[in-house]
Amino acid sequence: MNISTGKTVFYPCCANDVHFPLELLGTENTKYIFCDVRSYRGWYKAKNSKQSVEFLKMDAWDAIQKLPVIDILFYRRDGMSEGGSGVEVLGDAYLVQLLKKYPINGGKIITDGSNAFGRRLDLLKMGFVDCAGFNISLSENQEFENYELINFDVHPI
Numbered sequence: 605m606n607i608s609t610g611k612t613v614f615y616p617c618c619a620n621d622v623h624f625p626l627e628l629l630g631t632e633n634t635k636y637i638f639c640d641v642r643s644y645r646g647w648y649k650a651k652n653s654k655q656s657v658e659f660l661k662m663d664a665w666d667a668i669q670k671l672p673v674i675d676i677l678f679y680r681r682d683g684m685s686e687g688g689s690g691v692e693v694l695g696d697a698y699l700v701q702l703l704k705k706y707p708i709n710g711g712k713i714i715t716d717g718s719n720a721f722g723r724r725l726d727l728l729k730m731g732f733v734d735c736a737g738f739n740i741s742l743s744e745n746q747e748f749e750n751y752e753l754i755n756f757d758v759h760p761i
Contacts, residue, residue, distance in 0.1 A: 610633060610634075610635075611631075611633075611634050611635070611675040611676060612634070612635045612636075612637065612672060612673060612674050612675050612676070613625065613629060613634060613635070613636045613637070613674075613675070613676040613677075613678050614637045614639070614667075614671060614674045614676070614677055614678070614702075614705075615636065615637070615638050615639065615677075615678045615679065616639045616640075616664035616667060616677075616679060616691070616693055617639065617640060617664050617679070617682045617691055617693065618638045618639060618640050619640055619642075619644060619681070620644040620645070620646040620647075621646075621680070621681055622636075622638050622644075622646050622647060622650040622657070623646060623649075623650060625678050626650060626655055626657070628748065628751065629676075629678070629714075630655075631655070634655055634656070635655075635656040635657075635658070636655055636656065636657045636658070637657075637658045637659075637660060637667075637671065637674075638650075638657065638658070638659050638660070639659070639660040639661075639662065639664055639667040640660075640661065641661070641662065641663055642661065643659065643661045647659050663691075664691045664693065664698070665691065665698070665701075668698075668701045668702055668705070671702075671705045672705070673705060673706070673707055674702065674705040674706055674711065675706070675707065675711040675712065676711055676712045676713070676714060677693070677702060677711075677712070677713045677714070677715070678714045678715070679693050679694070679713070679714075679715045679716075679718060680715060680716040680718055680753065681716065681718060682718040682719055691719065692719045692720075692721065693718070693719060694713075694715065694717070694718070694719060694720040694724060694725075694728065695719070695720075695721075695724065696733075696735055699733075699735045699736070699740075700735050700736045701736075703735050703736035703737070703738050703758065704736055706736075706738065706758060708760060709760065710738060710757065710758040710759045710760055711758045712743070712755060712756065712757060712758060713740060713755075713756040713758060714748060714753055714754070714755055714756075715753065715754055715756070716752050716753055716754070717754060725754075728740055728741075728742070728756060729741075729742045729754070730742075734761055737760060737761055738758050738759060738760055738761060739758075739759050739760075739761050740756050740757070740758050741756060741757055741759070742754070742755075742756060742757075743755035743756055743757045
């Protein structure tokens with residue numbers, strides 16, 4: 605992916621899944637903020653990467669308050685059952701708070717659709733989700749399909 609210089613990627617409820625997004629999205633001038641309620645061994649290894657990484661050992665809801673401007677939400681492999689976060693990151697309640705951290709010109713969401721219940725993922729794909737002054741719609745460029753990830757554009761309304 606061609607991420608512009610100075611972008612910030614936020615990955616809530618990441619657990620030990622830190623190396624994949626660093627490799628997938630790359631770019632030495634990108635800041636990554638990983639968040640989970642526990643710290644993991646993989647976090648310490650990732651601190652030695654070329655990218656700027658920060659780890660927030662806290663609940664994803666609490667992390668929103670500590671975030672700077674976020675350009676990209678990266679979210680995958682989460683669930684509501686045991687071992688999952690139980691946070692509907694793609695639901696309105698969470699997105700309204702998170703999108704307040706997006707720049708006025710919008711950004712991106714890269715996800716596998718975790719915790720998108722009912723028709724939520726379909727509504728996102730059709731561009732029917734408006735939150736916090738933004739519209740979320742399917743990106744024309746689906747460069748991560750091989751990794752079962754979906755790209756969404758976040759545009760101001």
